[in-house]
Amino acid sequence: INAVKNVLGALVNGAAAVFFLFVADFDWTAVLLIAVGSAAGGPLGARLGRRLPPAALRAVIVAVGVVAILQLVLD
Structure with missing residues (x-):
């Protein structure tokens, strides 16, 4: 069932x-930077996530989330 979920996610x-592509204007420099960061960050983040203890991984996820929320709210 996980494979079906992944395929449906890819389709959506x-x-x-x-x-x-047809509706929005793009800053292609930002698109390139995000694509490279995603392609590199996915595998690196997965490796790091497997090596961290579960409590430390949760703490990192919460810290990143809080920083993102604060940045959205304060800007």
């Missing part, structure tokens, strides 16, 4: 990407 994200 692909449809959204095609939609935005």
Whole structure:
């Protein structure tokens, strides 16, 4: 069932990407930076996440979330 979930997620994200290609204007420099960061950060983050103890991983996730929320609220 996990494979079905992944395929459906890819289809939904692909449809959204095609939609935005025709509707939105892009800053292609930002697109490139996000793509490179995602491609590199996914595998590196997974490796780091497997090595951290569960409590430390949860703490990092909560800290990143709090920082993101504060940045959105305060800006």
